[in-house]
Amino acid sequence: MILYEVLTLYAVAIALNRTVGEETRLGHLILPAGVQLALPTILAQQDPELWGNDATELKPERFCEGVSKATKNQVSFFPFGRGPRICIGQNFALLEAKMAVAIIFQRFSFHLSPSYSHAPRSVITIQPEHGGKNSFIWIGPIPRVNITNPVHIKEVFTKINEFQKVKMLPQFNVLIPGLVSYEGDKWAKHRKIINPAFHQEKLKLMLPVFYQCCNEMIEKWEKLITTKESCELDVCSYLQNLSRDCISRAAFGSNHEQGKRIFQLLKELSILIMQAAQTVYIPGWRFLPTKANQRIKEIDREIQASLKSMISKRENAMKAREATNDDLLGLLIESNLRETKERLSIQDVIDECKLFYFAGQETTSVLLVWTMILLSKYPHWQAQAREEVLQVFGGKKPEFDGLNHLKVVTMILYEVLRLYPVGIAFTRTVSEETRLGDLILPAGVQIALPIILVQQDPELWGKDAAEFKPERFCEGVSKATKNQVSFFPFGWGHRICIGQNFALLEAKMAVAIILQHFSFQLSPSYSHAPHSIITIQPEHGAQLILRKL
Ligand code: HEM
Numbered sequence: 001m002i003l004y005e006v007l008t009l010y011a012v013a014i015a016l017n018r019t020v021g022e023e024t025r026l027g028h029l030i031l032p033a034g035v036q037l038a039l040p041t042i043l044a045q046q047d048p049e050l051w052g053n054d055a056t057e058l059k060p061e062r063f064c065e066g067v068s069k070a071t072k073n074q075v076s077f078f079p080f081g082r083g084p085r086i087c088i089g090q091n092f093a094l095l096e097a098k099m100a101v102a103i104i105f106q107r108f109s110f111h112l113s114p115s116y117s118h119a120p121r122s123v124i125t126i127q128p129e130h131g132g133k134n135s136f137i138w139i140g141p142i143p144r145v146n147i148t149n150p151v152h153i154k155e156v157f158t159k160i161n162e163f164q165k166v167k168m169l170p171q172f173n174v175l176i177p178g179l180v181s182y183e184g185d186k187w188a189k190h191r192k193i194i195n196p197a198f199h200q201e202k203l204k205l206m207l208p209v210f211y212q213c214c215n216e217m218i219e220k221w222e223k224l225i226t227t228k229e230s231c232e233l234d235v236c237s238y239l240q241n242l243s244r245d246c247i248s249r250a251a252f253g254s255n256h257e258q259g260k261r262i263f264q265l266l267k268e269l270s271i272l273i274m275q276a277a278q279t280v281y282i283p284g285w286r287f288l289p290t291k292a293n294q295r296i297k298e299i300d301r302e303i304q305a306s307l308k309s310m311i312s313k314r315e316n317a318m319k320a321r322e323a324t325n326d327d328l329l330g331l332l333i334e335s336n337l338r339e340t341k342e343r344l345s346i347q348d349v350i351d352e353c354k355l356f357y358f359a360g361q362e363t364t365s366v367l368l369v370w371t372m373i374l375l376s377k378y379p380h381w382q383a384q385a386r387e388e389v390l391q392v393f394g395g396k397k398p399e400f401d402g403l404n405h406l407k408v409v410t411m412i413l414y415e416v417l418r419l420y421p422v423g424i425a426f427t428r429t430v431s432e433e434t435r436l437g438d439l440i441l442p443a444g445v446q447i448a449l450p451i452i453l454v455q456q457d458p459e460l461w462g463k464d465a466a467e468f469k470p471e472r473f474c475e476g477v478s479k480a481t482k483n484q485v486s487f488f489p490f491g492w493g494h495r496i497c498i499g500q501n502f503a504l505l506e507a508k509m510a511v512a513i514i515l516q517h518f519s520f521q522l523s524p525s526y527s528h529a530p531h532s533i534i535t536i537q538p539e540h541g542a543q544l545i546l547r548k549l
Contacts, residue, residue, distance in 0.1 A: 008051075017039075159434075167429070175269060194335070239510075258306060
């Protein structure tokens with residue numbers, strides 16, 4: 001019973017796949033040859049409609065009268081597949097597992113260690129993702145040490161020359177150039193020139209853009225509800241569009257249509273490159289005359305040409321005082337023109353614009369997605385946040401000072417970033433032999449700062465570390481963390497995210513406007529499955545039911 005229940009909840013593979021051999025009818029569907037079918041084991045075996053409301057709970061008693069009774073004779077349990085191609089090794093595996101379990105039970109009792117963090121992750125099979133607190137893993141021939149002690153984390157973030165960014169695979173250089181990957185003097189020069197574009201008074205200039213983009217999304221949602229009381233919606237794509245729109249207009253202002261096209265191309269480029277990255281890496285792969293590589297070259301050429309012409313036009317207009325500089329591009333050019341020593345080249349500016357797209361889009365949209373999911377799950381926090389927003393703005397347009405003073409909304413955003421940080425870990429390379437606490441780390445060793453473990457560590461955050469409790473932040477971050485580096489969703493130290501205030505302002509604007517217009521709750525079709533592909537996203541979407549207020 002226990003083994004069956006484990007196989008129900010943690011089926012070895014998340015889905016079984018088939019290709020349609022020739023045109024076939026399946027229920028109402030006519031499936032042409034070549035179409036692929038996925039039979040998502042993990043969804044079918046945890047479907048409340050098939051298994052009841054306790055579908056996601058470990059309840060081996062479901063199997064007390066065997067599989068047929070538990071499944072009511074339906075094909076809703078197929079951990080070994082089904083039919084003629086059912087796993088030939090099923091009995092072998094079950095016998096081996098029973099032997100192992102029996103002998104373990106004879107000799108040990110066991111329970112979870114506090115350092116275990118529950119993170120099922122699918123890499124062909126479903127495995128727990130994290131090692132323990134003091135552990136290391138091999139990334140091919142390179143050892144990677146997990147650092148979870150806040151004192152040591154602070155040291156890693158502070159000593160930026162000793163602990164450098166891990167070099168990206170060459171595939172990604174075309175995609176994510178700029179500040180984020182530079183080191184030493186080059187990083188310092190770029191950071192100094194870009195910094196002013198993200199100062200609070202400059203962000204104030206971008207607020208109308210954020211408002212306009214949020215309003216357009218709200219109008220779309222309102223149209224979906226006009227004839228009904230409520231509607232079900234997967235908010236992921238809307239929030240992705242929102243942050244794409246915000247970054248594109250905030251970056252390129254009056255040229256945002258041209259900017260949008262560039263961002264579309266960058267999206268296509270990232271898909272092609274991610275696909276290439278999933279195949280085995282061959283040195284010089286970019287020079288192979290494949291269709292994908294030709295397209296990558298074409299896209300890159302178009303992006304470079306478009307950005308180049310936009311930047312030189314803007315530079316000339318600004319020199320002639322004909323252009324405003326209230327977008328990121330204008331602010332970056334202005335700051336660069338003011339630089340007396342070494343300026344950025346046009347190629348440098350192009351690279352930083354590309355980076356804004358990647359750094360600024362997916363990050364803010366996943367923050368918003370998790371915020372809406374958690375506010376749906378915890379309606380009393382949704383009500384408290386709405387009360388605050390209505391108290392500060394009523395039904396009016398949210399303005400800069402009001403947004404900066406939203407206390408409950410800020411606490412909520414921090415708590416979302418604590419539980420669902422944008423990525424699961426930061427990595428660094430040790431540039432020369434260094435001591436870190438008791439460890440002596442030779443050059444070349446990698447360091448991982450597993451943010452997701454540290455920010456949910458019961459030793460640092462208390463027994464309720466895994467619970468959503470925004471009240472932890474009611475007296476600010478320093479009090480919540482007891483002045484330790486145990487909360488770092490934007491990084492820490494000199495290399496802290498340059499877009500942090502931009503992202504938080506955009507998120508506060510979006511949350512405020514959404515709360516002014518709608519109430520929302522989780523739809524029964526939402527299934528909670530945080531999934532890490534660069535950022536942590538809900539794997540099966542964020543289906544919510546929206547109601548107009
Ligand atoms: C919720 C939203 C965001 C989150 C959680 C986030 C998170 C981060 C983190 C963790 C880092 C540091 C990585 C490391 O130290 O290895 C970083 C760096 C950076 N971020 Fe963000 N980011 C967000 C939004 C943005 C936005 C909107 C922009 C720009 C428009 C941006 C631009 C950058 C840049 C340029 C860096 C590199 C800084 C440097 O190396 O000096 N980010 N971000």
